Amino acid sequence: MTKAAAAAGPLPVVPFLKIPETGDPYLEGRRCGECGAIYLGERSTCSSCGARDRIQPHKLASTGTLYVYSIVHRSFPGVEVPYVSAVVDLDGGGTIKGNLIHIEPSPEKIQMGMPVEVIFRIAPTKDREGNEYLTYYFQPREM
Amino acid sequence: MSDVYVMGIDMIRFGRYPERSVPQLGAEAALLALDDAGVTIQDVEALFCGNLMQASGMVGQRILQEIGQTGIAVTNSSNACATGATAFREGWTAIKAGLYDLVLVVGVEQLGKAGLLGGRGDGRGIPKEGLLGSGTMPAVFAEAGMEHSRKYGTTFEQFAKVSVKNHHHSVKNSKSMYQKETPLEMVMSAEMIAYPNTKLMCSVNVDGAASAVLASEKKARELGMGRAVRVKASVLTSDPYTERDLVMPDVNTCTRRAAQQAYAMAGVGPGDLDLVELHDCFATAEILHYENLGLCADGEAGKLIDEGETAHGGRIPVNVSGGLLSKGHPLGATGVANIYEVSTHLRGEAGERQVEGARIGLTHVIGLGSACGIHILEKVA
Numbered sequence A: 001m002t003k004a005a006a007a008a009g010p011l012p013v014v015p016f017l018k019i020p021e022t023g024d025p026y027l028e029g030r031r032c033g034e035c036g037a038i039y040l041g042e043r044s045t046c047s048s049c050g051a052r053d054r055i056q057p058h059k060l061a062s063t064g065t066l067y068v069y070s071i072v073h074r075s076f077p078g079v080e081v082p083y084v085s086a087v088v089d090l091d092g093g094g095t096i097k098g099n100l101i102h103i104e105p106s107p108e109k110i111q112m113g114m115p116v117e118v119i120f121r122i123a124p125t126k127d128r129e130g131n132e133y134l135t136y137y138f139q140p141r142e143m
Numbered sequence B: 001m002s003d004v005y006v007m008g009i010d011m012i013r014f015g016r017y018p019e020r021s022v023p024q025l026g027a028e029a030a031l032l033a034l035d036d037a038g039v040t041i042q043d044v045e046a047l048f049c050g051n052l053m054q055a056s057g058m059v060g061q062r063i064l065q066e067i068g069q070t071g072i073a074v075t076n077s078s079n080a081c082a083t084g085a086t087a088f089r090e091g092w093t094a095i096k097a098g099l100y101d102l103v104l105v106v107g108v109e110q111l112g113k114a115g116l117l118g119g120r121g122d123g124r125g126i127p128k129e130g131l132l133g134s135g136t137m138p139a140v141f142a143e144a145g146m147e148h149s150r151k152y153g154t155t156f157e158q159f160a161k162v163s164v165k166n167h168h169h170s171v172k173n174s175k176s177m178y179q180k181e182t183p184l185e186m187v188m189s190a191e192m193i194a195y196p197n198t199k200l201m202c203s204v205n206v207d208g209a210a211s212a213v214l215a216s217e218k219k220a221r222e223l224g225m226g227r228a229v230r231v232k233a234s235v236l237t238s239d240p241y242t243e244r245d246l247v248m249p250d251v252n253t254c255t256r257r258a259a260q261q262a263y264a265m266a267g268v269g270p271g272d273l274d275l276v277e278l279h280d281c282f283a284t285a286e287i288l289h290y291e292n293l294g295l296c297a298d299g300e301a302g303k304l305i306d307e308g309e310t311a312h313g314g315r316i317p318v319n320v321s322g323g324l325l326s327k328g329h330p331l332g333a334t335g336v337a338n339i340y341e342v343s344t345h346l347r348g349e350a351g352e353r354q355v356e357g358a359r360i361g362l363t364h365v366i367g368l369g370s371a372c373g374i375h376i377l378e379k380v381a
Ligand SMILES: [Zn+2]
Pocket: A032, A033, A034, A035, A036, A037, A046, A047, A048, A049, A050, A051
């Protein structure tokens, strides 16, 4: 069996998106036990405080608030525009970037500080081997 | 330690030179700078060359193949958009260390019509652009600008005014890629690239080269101090850890730190500056750097542009060359070209666009990833 066996289900779009055998997907960062800095990828040493071997997995929240955004009208060939590139501060720590969907891409409609939630969907494109990917998006959250 | 002086400095007109090579562009600027200093390549003890796109291509040595292979030490630097300032600083450092009395600095880049969006990121899995937000340069700097809007209510119109001003300045600069007015309405209604940056609020990809001859105090006296410019401060910083820098490259903290260090080294404050050339890679960025460099208090950058304080004739003229927005942004050359601009004003040789009575000026560049280079320059005679 190769790992490309399609029956195994979608692959995570980024390493910090976790797909458990059972239950819902979630985002997992790394947290420094010394200073509390949160990272999105593997690392052994904290770039905030320099502590070594104090980095532990840390489950990230699926809710947060929109920190800043840009409405992207020109991107690389094949990328559908316009879309909203959003930087989101997750509740409980950690900042991630993604597309904000289910909102009109207009500065009049998008409010910095608005509550959002992380949702998971199959990405619209596959890789060259035909693998599907699970990705995340942000959408406005009702308070 | 000896003070370091700019004895010669020049740049080629920024533009598109598809028929010429990177070493040829660099060589032209180098010869201009040598002539400006009244020295020859035989007088030069070391060459510090900045180039980004051919970073592994031994550009400095290839420049010497064009202008004189004297066997001197050559150091090639690459540091994103701070590449030129980094090469300049390497030359400054070598003189400070007492290794040399006369060195040559060249910053050169050939971008052709490279897209304005920047690199595409890693190739693993599926493309992330447009799926997990945007990593394009216009969007990254749009988001940095929106952080300022979020804190202080800065408007699209205020960001756009930066572009109006810098294009206006460039009309009087014959070495600028563009020399045309872009009224506010034109800037705001230009193609939206990444809100709030329209196409006219993005810097221009061009080819270019700039070069400087630096000397120790001893050598400067020998050559004559009449047109010399003293390097009062040379600072390079990288980005310290900040909370969101994994997803939002932080161009503010490294600039603030570099500015503090540079003012301390020079023994001056922002109020002593007569002109500033700062890194307006996007119109949004210039607004941030008004505050980062201490040209106004935090939260007052919008007011500064509204009141024309940073326009030629204002309290603190910024980017009278036309800036990256109009003069153009040939990555490796940019940081030497802005030192050329300030030096030319300090020498009183800027012609129609001269900032009258300029005695002290500051240059600033940012390379994303990140590197910040700041120089403070002072008129000698
Ligand atoms: Zn730590």
